[in-house]
Amino acid sequence: MTALGAGRARPRDLGVRVAENVLFAVGLPVLAVGLWAVWSTRSTNRFLVGPRALLDAFRQTWIGPAFVDDVLPSLYRLLIGLFASVLLGVAAGVVIGRLRPLREILEPLLEFFRAIPPPVLIPVAMLLLGITDTMKVVVIVSGAIWPILLNTIEGVRATDSVMMETAHSFRISRWDRLWLLILPAASPRIMTGVRQALSVALILMVISEMFASSAGLGYRIAYFQRNYLIAEMWSGILLLGLIGVFLAVAFGVVERRVLRWYHGMKEVNRG
Amino acid sequence: MADGSPLLRVEHLRKVYASGRGEVEAIGDLSFTMDPGELLCIVGPSGCGKTTLLKCLAGLLRPTSGLVEMEGSPVTGPSPAMAVVFQEYGRSLYPWLTVRGNVELPLRHKKLSRAERARAVADALDAVGLPQSARSHPWQLSGGMQQRVAIARAIAYQPDVLIMDEPFAAVDAQTRADLEDLVRELHLTRGISTVFVTHDIDESVYLGQRVLVLSNAPTRVQEDLVIDLPRERDQLTTRALPRFTELRTRVYEQIQRAKRGPIAAPRPAP
Numbered sequence: 347m348t349a350l351g352a353g354r355a356r357p358r359d360l361g362v363r364v365a366e367n368v369l370f371a372v373g374l375p376v377l378a379v380g381l382w383a384v385w386s387t388r389s390t391n392r393f394l395v396g397p398r399a400l401l402d403a404f405r406q407t408w409i410g411p412a413f414v415d416d417v418l419p420s421l422y423r424l425l426i427g428l429f430a431s432v433l434l435g436v437a438a439g440v441v442i443g444r445l446r447p448l449r450e451i452l453e454p455l456l457e458f459f460r461a462i463p464p465p466v467l468i469p470v471a472m473l474l475l476g477i478t479d480t481m482k483v484v485v486i487v488s489g490a491i492w493p494i495l496l497n498t499i500e501g502v503r504a505t506d507s508v509m510m511e512t513a514h515s516f517r518i519s520r521w522d523r524l525w526l527l528i529l530p531a532a533s534p535r536i537m538t539g540v541r542q543a544l545s546v547a548l549i550l551m552v553i554s555e556m557f558a559s560s561a562g563l564g565y566r567i568a569y570f571q572r573n574y575l576i577a578e579m580w581s582g583i584l585l586l587g588l589i590g591v592f593l594a595v596a597f598g599v600v601e602r603r604v605l606r607w608y609h610g611m612k613e614v615n616r617g
Numbered sequence: 618m619a620d621g622s623p624l625l626r627v628e629h630l631r632k633v634y635a636s637g638r639g640e641v642e643a644i645g646d647l648s649f650t651m652d653p654g655e656l657l658c659i660v661g662p663s664g665c666g667k668t669t670l671l672k673c674l675a676g677l678l679r680p681t682s683g684l685v686e687m688e689g690s691p692v693t694g695p696s697p698a699m700a701v702v703f704q705e706y707g708r709s710l711y712p713w714l715t716v717r718g719n720v721e722l723p724l725r726h727k728k729l730s731r732a733e734r735a736r737a738v739a740d741a742l743d744a745v746g747l748p749q750s751a752r753s754h755p756w757q758l759s760g761g762m763q764q765r766v767a768i769a770r771a772i773a774y775q776p777d778v779l780i781m782d783e784p785f786a787a788v789d790a791q792t793r794a795d796l797e798d799l800v801r802e803l804h805l806t807r808g809i810s811t812v813f814v815t816h817d818i819d820e821s822v823y824l825g826q827r828v829l830v831l832s833n834a835p836t837r838v839q840e841d842l843v844i845d846l847p848r849e850r851d852q853l854t855t856r857a858l859p860r861f862t863e864l865r866t867r868v869y870e871q872i873q874r875a876k877r878g879p880i881a882a883p884r885p886a887p
Binding site: 506507508509511512514515516517518519522526527530531533607608610611614615 | 675676677695696697699700701703705708709711712713714722723725726754756757770774
């Protein structure tokens with residue numbers, strides 16, 4: 347969209363527009379940080395810190411060995427959990443979505459499991475799996491898999507009947523039908539599920555480390571909080587926010603690639 | 618086929634759907650044959666089971682009783698000897714594949730080398746007049762062009778019979794005329810045997826060498842009409858011929874009769 351608009355604009359307009367866009371994007375955050383800085387010089391509340399203190403704490407806490415000891419293991423578990431959720435969710439979703447009897451039997455059960463808040467499973471998982479990486483990944487998967495699974499089932503179920511008939515009439519093999527029809531047809535729904543799963547996975551990554559752990563972002567933040575290292579605690583929260591934003595951006599890039607046809611088609615239909 | 622035996626033989630075809638309120642007889646008793654290289658149009662009042670018939674021909678539906686035979690062997694499922702062009706091109710082409718990908722799709726399981734496959738795709742796109750659109754996505758093309766892609770996909774598959782289900786019902790009149798001429802041209806230059814299902818009387822007369830008029834449901838053959846118009850046809854002169862008018866009147870009358878109710882033909886024994 348922007349590329350199209352920029353192509354038509356004259357250079358001067360382009361400069362103005364870029365400046366406008368940048369202003370809109372960063373204007374409010376800059377204003378907020380400014381107000382926050384002013385406010386923090388007057389505040390005496392020791393549980394809230396100013397931007398300077400926060401940045402200092404951030405640099406001292408996370409840039410260095412803590413990155414290797416706490417951040418990387420957390421991210422590693424998060425990514426493994428996400429990949430496992432996508433793999434299991436899509437695979438099970440395709441099977442359940444294609445088999446109507448199976449779907450009818452499982453649907454109430456799936457709704458029930460989905461309704462269970464995953465954090466309550468942490469004590470159970472600890473008993474069954476011990477305090478291990480596996481347990482944390484299982485907790486992440488136990489929450490992140492649902493939006494992917496349910497969206498995949500829905501997407502696969504809704505595969506167009508004429509498209510299926512076309513595949514049958516041309517005797518397209520099962521394998522090709524899966525990869526060239528069913529999965530692409532369900533991909534917009536699958537991507538919706540993955541997007542929802544991202545935030546769930548991040549939450550569960552933190553929570554799974556707060557319960558019983560000796561390393562990880564969640565563990566660190568809880569540790570700082572218990573030891574009244576307030577600026578450090580806030581810096582951990584800032585880092586979590588940044589990770590969340592980074593995940594969303596990375597997902598956006600992948601989504602635009604995978605669903606290029608879908609967005610293109612929607613735009614054509616609108617126009 | 619050299620011995621003059623029919624390409625397609627339908628005998629006492631009957632299809633009954635089981636529905637909530639009992640059974641619905643979509644096709645009563647249908648028999649006809651089709652010769653190799655023929656362009657056969659099937660017309661009938663709406664709701665007369667044309668699509669059901671076509672799905673039975675294509676092996677997408679099992680008839681309740683009766684027989685569909687292709688080159689002497691019964692059709693029990695989708696056959697490599699048949700390709701279907703559906704009415705809803707928008708739901709029949711895959712929007713995530715390019716035009717080339719769509720045309721190539723049914724060739725994937727044919728044992729062709731890469732080069733042969735590419736040649737088949739290029740040839741088919743050439744035949745429908747879309748050699749430049751190979752890399753586009755279907756949704757970037759107009760409706761008429763999309764249906765051309767669907768036709769290209771069908772002819773790239775190199776079937777013995779091309780089965781078309783009201784393929785031009787969803788495009789505007791001018792596009793429709795162009796597509797009709799394309800079907801004529803493919804038939805003349807490539808000798809593709811074609812079954813063309815339509816509800817449009819003029820279209821059936823303009824396109825067909827033979828028109829099969831179906832009755833209302835439960836469907837039977839109301840009339841089997843040979844279209845004795847010249848081989849070379851064009852939208853203006855052919856449609857202006859007195860014979861064209863006679864034929865279309867004849868088909869029209871038959872359809873009106875079909876709509877009024879079942880003709881007094883003896884019902885077949887079950």
